[in-house]
Amino acid sequence: MASDLALPDTEPLTFLGMSWRKVMMWIFIVTDGLLFAGFLASYGFARAAATTWPDQNEVFHLWFISLMTFVLISSSATMATAVAAAKRSDRQTVSKMLAATFVGGVLFLGMQAFEWSTLFAEGVTLVSNPWNVPAFGNYFFTITGFHGTHVLSGVVILGIVLARTRRGTATMEGVELAGLYWHFVDLVWVFVFTLFYLV
Amino acid sequence: MSSGSESEIADDASVAAESHHELSFLRKYVFSMDHKVIGIQFYLTAAVMGLLGAALAGLIRIQLTWPTTPLPLLEKIFPVAYAGGFMSPEFYTSLVTMHGTIMIFFFVSLGLVSGFGNYLIPLMVGARDMAFPVLNMLSYWTIVPAILVAASSFFVEGGAAASGWTAYPPLSAVPSASPGSGTGQTLWLIAVALFIVSFTMGGLNYVTTIFNLRAKGMKLMRMPLTIWSLLIASIIGLLAFPPLTAAAVLLLLDRHMGTSFYLPEGLYIAGELLPNGGGSPLLWQHLFWFLGHPEVYVLILPALGITFDVLVTFARRPAFGYRITVWCLVAIAGLSMVVWGHHMFASGMNPLVGEFFSIGTLLITIPSTVIGVNMIASLWGGKLRLTSAALFAIGTICFFGVGGFGGLFLGNAAADIQLHDTAFVVGHFHFMIGGVTFLALLSGSYYWFPKMFGRMLNETLGKLHFWLTVVPFYGIFGTMHFYGMAGAPRRYYNLTQYGFLDSVNTWMPLVTTLFAVAMMVGQAFFLVNLAKTLMAKKNAPDNPWGATTLEWVASSPPPHGNWGPDAPVVHRGPYEYGNPDSEEDCVHQTVPAEQVPAHS
Numbered sequence: 001m002a003s004d005l006a007l008p009d010t011e012p013l014t015f016l017g018m019s020w021r022k023v024m025m026w027i028f029i030v031t032d033g034l035l036f037a038g039f040l041a042s043y044g045f046a047r048a049a050a051t052t053w054p055d056q057n058e059v060f061h062l063w064f065i066s067l068m069t070f071v072l073i074s075s076s077a078t079m080a081t082a083v084a085a086a087k088r089s090d091r092q093t094v095s096k097m098l099a100a101t102f103v104g105g106v107l108f109l110g111m112q113a114f115e116w117s118t119l120f121a122e123g124v125t126l127v128s129n130p131w132n133v134p135a136f137g138n139y140f141f142t143i144t145g146f147h148g149t150h151v152l153s154g155v156v157i158l159g160i161v162l163a164r165t166r167r168g169t170a171t172m173e174g175v176e177l178a179g180l181y182w183h184f185v186d187l188v189w190v191f192v193f194t195l196f197y198l199v
Numbered sequence: 200m201s202s203g204s205e206s207e208i209a210d211d212a213s214v215a216a217e218s219h220h221e222l223s224f225l226r227k228y229v230f231s232m233d234h235k236v237i238g239i240q241f242y243l244t245a246a247v248m249g250l251l252g253a254a255l256a257g258l259i260r261i262q263l264t265w266p267t268t269p270l271p272l273l274e275k276i277f278p279v280a281y282a283g284g285f286m287s288p289e290f291y292t293s294l295v296t297m298h299g300t301i302m303i304f305f306f307v308s309l310g311l312v313s314g315f316g317n318y319l320i321p322l323m324v325g326a327r328d329m330a331f332p333v334l335n336m337l338s339y340w341t342i343v344p345a346i347l348v349a350a351s352s353f354f355v356e357g358g359a360a361a362s363g364w365t366a367y368p369p370l371s372a373v374p375s376a377s378p379g380s381g382t383g384q385t386l387w388l389i390a391v392a393l394f395i396v397s398f399t400m401g402g403l404n405y406v407t408t409i410f411n412l413r414a415k416g417m418k419l420m421r422m423p424l425t426i427w428s429l430l431i432a433s434i435i436g437l438l439a440f441p442p443l444t445a446a447a448v449l450l451l452l453d454r455h456m457g458t459s460f461y462l463p464e465g466l467y468i469a470g471e472l473l474p475n476g477g478g479s480p481l482l483w484q485h486l487f488w489f490l491g492h493p494e495v496y497v498l499i500l501p502a503l504g505i506t507f508d509v510l511v512t513f514a515r516r517p518a519f520g521y522r523i524t525v526w527c528l529v530a531i532a533g534l535s536m537v538v539w540g541h542h543m544f545a546s547g548m549n550p551l552v553g554e555f556f557s558i559g560t561l562l563i564t565i566p567s568t569v570i571g572v573n574m575i576a577s578l579w580g581g582k583l584r585l586t587s588a589a590l591f592a593i594g595t596i597c598f599f600g601v602g603g604f605g606g607l608f609l610g611n612a613a614a615d616i617q618l619h620d621t622a623f624v625v626g627h628f629h630f631m632i633g634g635v636t637f638l639a640l641l642s643g644s645y646y647w648f649p650k651m652f653g654r655m656l657n658e659t660l661g662k663l664h665f666w667l668t669v670v671p672f673y674g675i676f677g678t679m680h681f682y683g684m685a686g687a688p689r690r691y692y693n694l695t696q697y698g699f700l701d702s703v704n705t706w707m708p709l710v711t712t713l714f715a716v717a718m719m720v721g722q723a724f725f726l727v728n729l730a731k732t733l734m735a736k737k738n739a740p741d742n743p744w745g746a747t748t749l750e751w752v753a754s755s756p757p758p759h760g761n762w763g764p765d766a767p768v769v770h771r772g773p774y775e776y777g778n779p780d781s782e783e784d785c786v787h788q789t790v791p792a793e794q795v796p797a798h799s
Contacts, residue, residue: 013410013411013412014411014412015407015410015411018411019411020330020331020407020408020410020411020412022405023406023407023410023411024330024331024404024407026401027403027406027407027437028399028403030437030438031399031437031438031440031441032441033441034438034441034442035441035442035444035445036445037441037442038441038442038443038444038445038446038486038489039445039447039448039449041442041486042445042446042449042460042482042486043328044476045479045482045485046460046477046479048480049479050477120563126456126457126458127456127457127458127459133477134458134459134475134476134477135459135460135477135478136457137458138452138458138460138477138478139460142449142452142458144449146448
């Protein structure tokens with residue numbers, strides 16, 4: 001691991017066994033989680049107040065969404081494998097698994113773009129939809145859009161870590177932190193998936 | 200981003216700390232990564248914003264005192280806002296909005312949390328810098344555009360945002376609702392979003408630095424209360440701000456993308472039916488106050504922590520009930536997250552829900568009272584030295600008490616429905632979020648000025664400043680409590696047309712304004728003091744007050760890297776005054792336990 005800012009005369013402290021980088025990442029994840037909590041709570045508020053809500057089976061192609069979810073969760077598995085390999089300093093496996101995770105992320109984004117454009121074609125937009133429940137489109141596109149931008153930034157981070165791994169400049173902790181963020185993005189999707197497509 | 204770049208950057212910073220090589224002016228004072236420079240940048244920025252906020256308050260006072268008198272002089276300065284010699288109502292609502300926004304986000308928060316937080320955290324925990332200096336620098340350079348955006352909103356068409364610092368929809372959600380609801384409101388939202396980004400970057404640094412970069416021996420329960428309060432304030436800020444970000448995103452979409460998150464069906468603006476439907480303005484109130492209430496404690500808690508540190512130094516007594524105080528700070532923080540509804544008693548909520556929020560709010564008085572009593576008990580039997588810093592700290596206790604009593608009335612749903620949106624509320628929150636924080640900011644300024652700038656502020660001017668701050672403050676905001684009880688609503692630009700206020704209108708607004716003038720004169724003493732001191736030679740010793748905490752080990756001002764070659768090692772708690780095993784009246788945190796047995 002790279003040296004800390006602290007000079008040799010101060011021992012680098014750990015908090016619950018974590019370096020400051022990991023502590024910072026965890027706190028960031030909590031704050032980012034609360035951002036989604038704000039969105040999802042608002043969505044719950046609107047759902048509770050709404051008299052009608054479109055039937056999910058009518059709006060979505062649930063088999064397609066399940067496939068999207070499967071892709072994203074699989075990418076979490078490959079990410080976990082990459083982190084485990086990084087701990088063993090197995091650079092080749094890290095590189096391969098990061099690449100697989102990267103592909104999973106890009107695939108998810110492509111599928112989401114396809115889903116959105118299908119909905120647009122059916123007249124479901126941010127502000128209006130055939131069922132005349134504007135709140136549905138308001139929340140659906142805002143929240144899945146926000147999640148999508150998180151996946152996108154995750155993909156960018158994965159790309160950087162992947163390039164570093166290839167060059168041999170990545171650190172074990174760097175891979176682990178990227179992994180933490182990626183798992184977080186996947187976890188948020190589980191909530192989005194449940195609350196929009198299932199409930 | 201990934202950690203590779205962080206570690207490279209961290210390496211750069213540690214090399215800089217080791218070799219102390221000369222940096223260019225730009226790197227040293229402008230785009231500095233040194234927490235002390237960043238802290239001073241925040242502090243001075245806050246001072247400028249405080250003056251701007253005070254100027255806006257001055258215009259508000261003039262309007263409330265002489266609403267029917269033509270003011271040709273102001274018309275010359277602000278030809279649009281004072282067209283015909285009278286302030287336009289739109290300008291008045293912009294003034295109260297921007298006064299609140301600037302004072303809360305860009306004055307108190309920048310001064311107390313970002314300014315003192317940056318300057319003091321590494322010094323008081325014994326670190327060489329923040330955990331992530333680049334992020335720290337970015338945190339300052341995100342605030343600068345935030346301020347420019349906020350300030351520029353006065354010059355756009357329609358003027359600055361006019362929906363209050365709380366930005367309630369539909370006024371804030373429909374661009375055509377009022378002149379300030381146009382571009383001004385959009386700029387307001389951008390400024391607040393940038394502020395949140397900056398606060399998040401700062402907060403991440405404060406918390407990780409306190410958790411991970413403490414000096415050897417600096418256990419959590421040996422940290423000064425200033426650090427405890429900054430830690431807890433940063434944590435609640437980090438938890439409470441993201442939902443406001445979410446709320447702001449939804450509001451921007453409502454304004455510019457045609458969504459209806461906050462807009463119900465059947466809303467008429469200027470006689471025209473809006474196409475929106477399905478939303479609720481109450482949603483914004485919930486999201487806003489979920490931040491808004493904890494935000495009060497983000498600002499109040501550091502004020503209390505600073506007060507403790509100043510009090511013990513000048514009373515030469517350990518802080519009374521250190522551990523209890525820490526746990527009370529934690530309790531206040533926890534409770535502050537679940538009482539946001541007490542800002543919404545008048546919104547038509549279910550009385551049972553109101554009861555929940557009332558009880559939660561009144562529960563906060565328990566830890567708050569304990570802290571207040573601990574502060575007073577810390578003075579008991581002490582050898583008080585009434586320096587300017589100590590006077591301001593004692594003033595903080597008084598304001599905390601007065602503000603707290605007002606809070607009892609407002610936290611009670613039944614009383615609040617009468618007092619809601621009156622000048623009583625304005626008086627109350629100015630004692631708390633305005634007064635407690637302002638006095639603590641000044642107390643800390645007098646106390647740490649020698650450390651920050653290597654010079655001692657003039658005490659005579661300081662004492663004049665104190666009396667001309669505290670007495671007028673009671674005059675201004677005490678009077679407002681009574682004006683509110685007489686029924687005066689807040690945010691109204693002309694209160695002369697309501698007959699029921701005739702008896703108080705003859706004197707209350709004028710008295711308030713006269714006290715405000717006195718307070719401004721008092722602040723002039725401070726500015727003169729600052730200017731005189733900064734122009735004088737450096738004369739401050741390393742530990743001018745005989746304090747025990749770590750920042751006083753470093754030289755005044757501390758060099759880059761803070762400690763020279765050897766970082767301090769901590770052997771005892773922060774407040775060992777009157778240690779029976781020592782002949783001195785206090786034992787510094789760095790004195791080894793072999794020399795003087797440690798008692799904390």
